[in-house]
Amino acid sequence: MKFFRRFKILGTGAYLPEKVLTNADLEKIVDTSDEWIKTRTGIEKRHIAREDEATSDLIIEAAKEALRNAGLAASALGAIIIGTISPDTFFPSTGCWVQKGLDVPGIPAFDVSAACSGFLYGLEVGSLMLSSIAKPILVAGADILSKITNWEDRGTCVLLGDGAGAVIIAPTDEDRGFLSSILGADGSLGELLIQPAGGSRMPASHETVDKKLHLLYMKGNEIFKYAVRTMGDAAIQAIKLAGVDPDNISLFIPHQANTRIIEATCRRAKVPLDKTHITISWHGNMSAGTIPIAFHDAISKGLIKRDDLVLFAAFGAGFTWGASVLRF
Numbered sequence: 001m002k003f004f005r006r007f008k009i010l011g012t013g014a015y016l017p018e019k020v021l022t023n024a025d026l027e028k029i030v031d032t033s034d035e036w037i038k039t040r041t042g043i044e045k046r047h048i049a050r051e052d053e054a055t056s057d058l059i060i061e062a063a064k065e066a067l068r069n070a071g072l073a074a075s076a077l078g079a080i081i082i083g084t085i086s087p088d089t090f091f092p093s094t095g096c097w098v099q100k101g102l103d104v105p106g107i108p109a110f111d112v113s114a115a116c117s118g119f120l121y122g123l124e125v126g127s128l129m130l131s132s133i134a135k136p137i138l139v140a141g142a143d144i145l146s147k148i149t150n151w152e153d154r155g156t157c158v159l160l161g162d163g164a165g166a167v168i169i170a171p172t173d174e175d176r177g178f179l180s181s182i183l184g185a186d187g188s189l190g191e192l193l194i195q196p197a198g199g200s201r202m203p204a205s206h207e208t209v210d211k212k213l214h215l216l217y218m219k220g221n222e223i224f225k226y227a228v229r230t231m232g233d234a235a236i237q238a239i240k241l242a243g244v245d246p247d248n249i250s251l252f253i254p255h256q257a258n259t260r261i262i263e264a265t266c267r268r269a270k271v272p273l274d275k276t277h278i279t280i281s282w283h284g285n286m287s288a289g290t291i292p293i294a295f296h297d298a299i300s301k302g303l304i305k306r307d308d309l310v311l312f313a314a315f316g317a318g319f320t321w322g323a324s325v326l327r328f
């Protein structure tokens, strides 16, 4: 076993907004059924942010829990990195709003935009920054997708939810950290999953608002196929690069977009389903939020012990993807 990059996880945290929207609630909004949503996606409910709640509000709660679990004050942090595609504002970054909320002025704070792969992109950047910063770094993944959801489109609104997950990473000499980490992207497929308006390509206007072009659009079927192939192949690569066998993986934490995508990814990467942590039923797809929330959930339930090998894999808009093997 060779070590790629040493760091340790000091603490994790998660936060989901209070309001819960069940499949039964959705039956009253669009032409759908609990049965269809459960069998086609595995989702039973999702959490929805309040009107006055922004992405940084969720992250600040998750970060406070991660800091408590790490036994650290926010003042110990050396940087803040946020994976999100639903920032409070395009600028300042959500990282800067989180920094303000945690009252730690001065340290670098920024966002990474890689959609559902945002947390793994952030973890890669954070683990690389540790050698120069030499202080704990907050890496969070969070999204409030409910505010960019077309609530008239049954093909998307049943899938999405809101939430934040956070981890505190720190330098270490111990044999812990990434045994492997790979990232990738294919911008030529960007149109398949997109928020068309609001940027410099199509600035906000009355017309873009009327046409609902500030909402999330996707070709679900096509994304499904790419997701399985790409996430599966990324997991295979990460396992190979780590120099381990799929049987050595203690727990697989995939991006949670659809149970059927996760099951097909497991088959492709030859990772047993019973070693895969599936949390989608109680939160839906929260983009960058799903992996850190599932990671925190697994740690809280004692499913990950010291020295365990944890496999992560993600796939999202861009398209972007990532996979890594972490020795905990």
Ligand code: ACO
Residues within 6 Å of the ligand: 031, 032, 033, 036, 037, 040, 041, 115, 116, 154, 155, 156, 158, 193, 218, 220, 221, 222, 223, 224, 257, 258, 285, 287, 316, 317
């Ligand atoms: N309730 C009832 N019926 C529905 C619903 C619904 N909510 N949505 C679609 N249907 C219908 C369709 O209209 C279609 O009916 P038809 O056969 O009469 O035309 C039928 O169900 C089958 O539709 P498909 O799209 O073929 O269903 P599929 O099995 O592919 O599931 C899904 C659709 C769940 C969207 C799946 O393709 C998927 O999960 N794709 C990946 C989506 C994803 O992960 N996107 C990322 C978004 S978040 C981000 O990255 C920021």
